[in-house]
Amino acid sequence: MFRQVLVGRLSPRMLPLAAALLLQRKERKETGFYHWRREKHPYYNLTVKILRARNIKGTDLLSKADCYVELRLPTASPITYQTRVIDNSSDPEWNETFRYKIHNAVKNTLELTLFDEDVLVSDELTSVVFDVTGMVPGRPLKNTFKLKEDREELDVEFFLEKSSDAPTEVITNGALVAYPCLCLKGVLNKDDMSKLREQASSHLFKISLPGSYEKQLCIPCKPDSDQDCGIPFVFHIGKDMCSELDVELEQTITVLQDGVSPDFEKHTTVLGSGTAPLQSLPLGKDIDMTIPLGKGQSVDLHMKAEQMRKDLDVRLGFDLCKEEREFLDKRKKIVSQALKQTLKLREDPSEDEVPVVAVLGSGGGMRALTSFYGSLFGLQQLNLLDSVIYLSGISGTTWCLSMLYQDSEWSCKELRDTISNVQKKMSSSKVGAFSSERLKYYFQELNAMENAGRKVSFTDLWGLIVEYFLQQKEDQSKLSDQQEAVKQGQNPYPIYAAVNVRPNVSGDDFAEWCEFTPYEVGFRKYGAFVRTEDFDSEFFMGRLIKKHPEPRICFLQGMWGSAFAASLDDVFLKVVGSGFSFLESLGAVVKVIDDCRRFHLRDPMRLKTRLVIPGGPLIQIFQDFFKSRVTAGETFNYMQGLYLHRDYVSLNKFVVWKGTHLDAFPNMLTPMEENLYLVDGGFSINSPFPLVLQPERDVDIILSFNNSWEAPFEVLQLTQKYCKEREIPFPQIVLNKEDEENPKECYMFMDAENPKAPIILHFPLINDTFHKYKAPGIERESEEERSFGDFAIEGKDSPYRTLNFTFESHDFDRLVELSCYNVLNNKDTILKALSLGLNRRKLKNDSRK
Incomplete structure (x- = not known):
């Protein structure tokens, strides 16, 4: 029932651990800052x-x-x-x-x-x-x-x-740099507009400013009174990028075909163009200039450039946000009391001694949702749910979390009733998701998003379908609404996972972890976060340029569980075990x-020169076909306009030492992109380990609930590789052939000599002893009881296939009870991990004194 794997030897007095604490000062120091700071550079x-x-x-x-x-x-x-x-x-x-x-x-x-x-x-x-x-x-x-x-x-x-x-002063966190941003406001002269309106109403001005957020504005000359004072325009651009403003005047003529046919063609003619130099544009002063367009035409411009003085709207820094720190202060009081009762301690541990426990759920569609309910129910029955500080999920597990946190007191209530309500929804027919009435609703929602200037993709449609699968009704809730569920520390802190990918790059090669919490959305890799209410709004150079309403949580659910965004290469990798590796060669x-x-190049932070030899256009077509993610959801990149710090290579969050990794090509990294491509985190690691392994969260114990039946330990092995590349402490995963072929219910992994490496309790989704026992130590007696417990989770005919979104009530109950039983049956293991975590915390505190 339980297998314990230790790295090194665990002394009763934990001497190796204490010795490791004394050696911590010799570890590599990062240059990233917990908080942003100002730097002046020439x-x-x-x-x-x-x-x-x-x-x-x-x-x-x-x-x-x-x-x-x-x-x-x-x-x-x-x-x-x-x-x-x-x-x-x-x-x-x-x-x-x-x-x-x-x-x-x-x-x-x-x-x-x-x-x-x-x-x-x-x-x-x-x-x-x-x-x-x-x-x-x-x-x-x-x-x-x-x-x-x-x-x-x-x-x-x-x-x-x-x-x-x-020299110019910039704001930086050691990974990203925010330059001063200019707001260039201008007006096209009204006299020119009047003349053009007299000639035709089909004239169009194209005003371009390379390097600006807007890039190009198309301004029609409409014959209405709104333009009597001229046509206003606004550009946002970096102070040092301001070069030339290009103005082009076009005329569009509509020509009917055959003189009778309703079909028509549009012909555009460029009537003139010109440029306005902006390199020496004085700040804060009104400037009038005339731009010759050629052929005897010109346009008058009135402009003023001002530096944006407001604070950054993107939080730069690697520390936890203020609200999460406040949550920890409140939650640790609750955890301290829970540990005293659970571990039968004489007194409440101090808040500094409270071990940080994170519970993780992997992906797996409705199977993951159902199983995670059972695992949480098991923890609640053991009175251990109040010992948990973080709950984090990926894919189907995020659906479970998002439903739980609609109730701001969910963990304080009996989960049995909640699970009963969920069962009714999971076992109901999903045909209504594709009714004509529902399809009309989808179209109206997506059309409204597009009209509001949002990016719309198949992922958004999938989110609306998931909304029906989970709720059977319209759900107006938003992620920020869940702030009520953590304000008093009454529930664990939820962290939802997604990864940012490239449309034509494998998730194994490049995936950046993005975390969603009730307060912030962000990439800890870059130390860049925005308020949850501002997610999917438009930012530039760290400033909020255009505010959009916060998306409803159903659209996030579609993105968090967007398994369909797989490329053909991903599909073959999962199904066959290998992708199209020949394309790489x-x-x-x-x-x-x-x-x-x-040469005279002595800076240790300098990247080595790299040569890129393309494979040819034909090979590129093949790679795009097999690796592209045509259904990846797009959203506005809030890091656009921020640049990488000159010393970003010193941060172990970046894998710059790999010659082929994108981290070694700063011009190709996410801050230089206009859009984020956020998809199901399972395309990288099918469990959100990277989000809780960040040193800022200082997690001591991780309970990992795996809902995949193909490879029960793959998430651990991938996480170990991820941590090794980034120098993140993580215990060695040692398994034998028996573990692989016949996994047990629970495994413990820990590094006795490294206090920074968390204790891992890993629960594969298996039916090991449940088929024989209906509760720990209580055997099944009746034929009905034995039939209920004797089932296989995996298999081609299994009701728990990832793409099956409807479970029979019987199957739902079986999976919930199995997951609950596996937790109850390993109570001693969990208590032992909590005790070890408490002792490690005390040693950490002693080493700091």
Whole structure:
């Protein structure tokens, strides 16, 4: 019934643990800050001179390459620069110079991409990713980049010098940097509008500001009185990105086909265009200027640029939010009293001695929802639910949590009644989810979201379907409503999990954990959080630009349990056991080609130079087809406009040491993206371990309830790998063949010599002794009782398949009672873990004195 696995030897006096505590000061120190702080850094002028390339082989077998080089440095300029094209040459020579002004607070990584021009689409030959950190100002640096093994090379000369511009103060948490943000307000002159309205009502102004949040505004010239004072416009942009404002005047003409047919075509003609330089635009002053558009036309602009003075709306820092800290103070009082009673202690442990216990539930659709109810019921029957501080779920378990927390006193009440109500919903028909009335409701909801400017995807439709599956009615509740359930510490603190992925990248290769709580949504990887009420609103450079209403919880439920967002590669990985690995060998190749010893590059925080050789357009099409997630939910990226700190590589939250990992390519990381792609966390690890293993939560004991029947220990093994890559303390997972083939009800894993590694109690979802015992130590006697307990959870004919959303009452009750029994049957193990956790806490406190 119980198997205990220990790493090292556990002394009765716990001496190894005490010794480990004394050695903690020698561990790697992070540079991330619990709270944000202000830093002032200078500017530098960077000159990049593209000299020449040698031995270049193009993609055309009948001629030599027509080469040009693109330069991209998004932290300094929104514009991608390009050299001229050298036709039909294996050894092109350019000698072209490009200049950037860079800020020393951010990680400035230059991308140099060599292309072979083609009539239709230019072919990317190779890319070099070069970190300019560590260059010595005033000393030219000439570098020859080895592009391929067959002697292809690119010569580039760099020169860095300190700028005369005054240093700028930024806000940072050690991972992200927030620049000063400008709000540029302008008005197109009303006289110009009157003239255009007299000519036609089909004129349109396109105003573009590269690097701004709005990018481009399309302003029609409507013949109405609202424009008598001119047409207003607003752009938000970084102080150092403000370059040129582009204005274009277009006219659209509608032409009827055949003179009779109702079909028509629209033809657009550009009547003129011009630019307004903004580099020296004075702050806080009204400016009038006339922009020539050509052909005798011009437009008058009235503009004013002001720096946004308000505080950041994105919380930067790795500490827990104020509300969660306040919750912990209240909850630990309750836990202390519960532990005194449960462990039969003489007095209540002090709040510092209270071990932090987290209960995790894995994914698995309705099976996970049902089983988690049973596990929580078991903890309640043992009077252990009041000892839990955190409850965290993934996929189907989040559905269970979101239903529980609709009642702000749920854990203080008998769960039996709650489970009985849930059973009625789980065993009812789900056909009504696809009735004509319900489909009309879905359309109206999604249409209203789109009209409000929200991003709408299949995930939102799935959320509305889940709403019916769980509630059979419209649910207006929101995640922030659950604040009432934790304000007094009366329930454990809920943490819902999702991961941010890339539409065409495997979740095994890249997935960033995002946590949802009643107070905040955020990525602890970046130390960036927003209020739950502001999730899915539009942010830029840490400021709230456009507020949208908080989404109803059904839309979050659809995202948390969006298993359908799997790519074909994910499906094959789960079903067959391996993905389309052959695509990796044919795809892009990433190589580290850095040799900083030869150059003046001595900063230890500098990323090594990487070479990226694309696999070709045909291979890219195959990869996009097999790896894309066409149904991944999109939401506004609240980190857009924030940049990575120059020293972000020192944080063990990033896997920068892996040559192919996206963490080593700062220009490709999430802050540079416009959207988040949040999906079911099961695409990474099918249990939310990463969310409770953050050092800020300081968790001592984890009760892991696994609801997967394919691989009962996979979540532990994946978590161990995740923790090893990020230097997070985690016990060694040691299993034998018997464990794999015939798992027991409960396993304990701990590291006796590392006090920072939590004690793990892992409960596989199995029917081990339940088929024989109806309660711990009480055998089943009647035929009916034996029949009730004698069932298999897994199998192709199982009612508990992940895609089955309706359980018969009998099957629902069986799974709830099994999960409850497995907890009750391991009471001694849980109490032992609590006792060990209490002792470890005391030793931690003694070591701090």
